[in-house]
Amino acid sequence: xxxxxxxxxxxxxxxxxxxxxxxxxxxxxxxxxxxxxxxxxxxxxxxxxxxxxxxxxxxxxxxxxxxxxxxxxxxxxxxxxxxxxxxxxxxxxxxxxxxxxxxxxxxxxxxxxxxxxxxxxxxxxxxxxxxxxxxxxxxxxxxxxxxxxxxxxxxxxxxxxxxxxxxxxxxxxxxxxxxxxxxxxxxxxxxxxxxxxxxxxxxxxxxxxxxxxxxxxxxxxxxxxxxxxxxxxxxxxxxxx
Ligand code: GLP
Numbered sequence: 001x002x003x004x005x006x007x008x009x010x011x012x013x014x015x016x017x018x019x020x021x022x023x024x025x026x027x028x029x030x031x032x033x034x035x036x037x038x039x040x041x042x043x044x045x046x047x048x049x050x051x052x053x054x055x056x057x058x059x060x061x062x063x064x065x066x067x068x069x070x071x072x073x074x075x076x077x078x079x080x081x082x083x084x085x086x087x088x089x090x091x092x093x094x095x096x097x098x099x100x101x102x103x104x105x106x107x108x109x110x111x112x113x114x115x116x117x118x119x120x121x122x123x124x125x126x127x128x129x130x131x132x133x134x135x136x137x138x139x140x141x142x143x144x145x146x147x148x149x150x151x152x153x154x155x156x157x158x159x160x161x162x163x164x165x166x167x168x169x170x171x172x173x174x175x176x177x178x179x180x181x182x183x184x185x186x187x188x189x190x191x192x193x194x195x196x197x198x199x200x201x202x203x204x205x206x207x208x209x210x211x212x213x214x215x216x217x218x219x220x221x222x223x224x225x226x227x228x229x230x231x232x233x234x235x236x237x238x239x240x241x
Contacts, residue, residue: 001210001224003231005238009198013042015232016130016196021050023128023192029060031120033129033187034088035140036065036080039196040130044088051092058094062123064116065101066131066140066187069176070154072104078168079104102152102180112180113152120186129190133197136160137205137218141181144217150185154178184222193226197233203240206233211241 006012020043023030034040050056065080072079081101089099100119106112120126131139136158142149143158156178157165166172187193197206209220210231216222223229 001226001229001231003210003233003238006232006234008234008236009042012196012198012232012234013046016040016043016194017046017050019194019230019232020047020128020130021056024056024058024061027127028057029062030127031062031064031123031125033126033182033190034063034065034084035130035132036067036083037132039132039198041087043130043196047088048091056092058092060098061094062098063089063094063100064120064123064126064182065099066129067179067181068102068104070104070109070178070180071176074104076104104180106180109154109180113154116152116180116182117186120182126186126190128192128194129187131187131193131195131220131223133195133202133205133209133220134161135164135201135205137209137220139184139187139220139223141179142184142187142219144219146216148184148216148219148222151183152186153181153183155181184219188222188226190226191228193223193229195220195223195229195231195233197231197237199234200236200239202233202237206237207240 068080074081102116162175169175208218214221
């Protein structure tokens with residue numbers, strides 16, 4: 001595991017953008033696993049900048065996102081499809097048909113999970129998976145539990161996650177209770193993993209994830225077992241180490 005410390009959020013975003021840009025240049029048809037939340041917004045802005053100013057070409061790139069809320073339409077401003085279109089896809093030259101997320105409106109959740117796993121397999125797996133970390137140690141929406149779940153699954157969100165994510169909704173009651181997420185097995189099968197962490201509020205959970213016991217109670221701790229993880233964290237996020 002490599003840990004890069006940066007002085008602040010902007011520097012973290014710039015470092016991350018260099019890694020993703022290099023991946024896309026070296027392998028234009030890369031399969032990028034993408035994440036949502038506040039953390040990657042600066043990175044996405046940097047990638048848009050590289051597309052506009054240095055012609056970083058996404059025309060062959062494929063993407064699969066980690067997760068999606070159940071019950072939200074792609075046009076819902078808080079759906080992750082809307083977030084991705086708004087913050088990245090509509091501003092670069094990626095082909096819309098090459099961008100994938102779980103379908104929050106799928107009628108049959110079991111079939112939807114199987115479809116998403118089959119899709120990732122059909123793309124040849126994930127070359128580089130971008131991750132953030134939740135306050136409870138979740139990655140994607142893999143919440144703390146008794147066991148690591150391997151495949152894409154429909155999960156019930158923890159109260160802590162609902163609390164953390166309510167800032168995007170009118171109230172906590174409006175946050176969907178369930179979400180589709182790639183499983184831990186799929187994330188761990190990615191050839192490279194890039195974990196971004198910013199801010200003092202993540203310092204304790206980051207310390208547990210990187211140096212604590214490997215346990216499904218801290219889902220991100222499983223990353224200690226992956227052979228190619230790069231963590232880019234600002235000083236504040238690393239302040240508990
Ligand atoms: C959400 C997403 C995660 C993300 C996490 C942290 O719950 N499902 O993929 O990593 O929140 O979000 P933030 O970056 O806003 O702290």
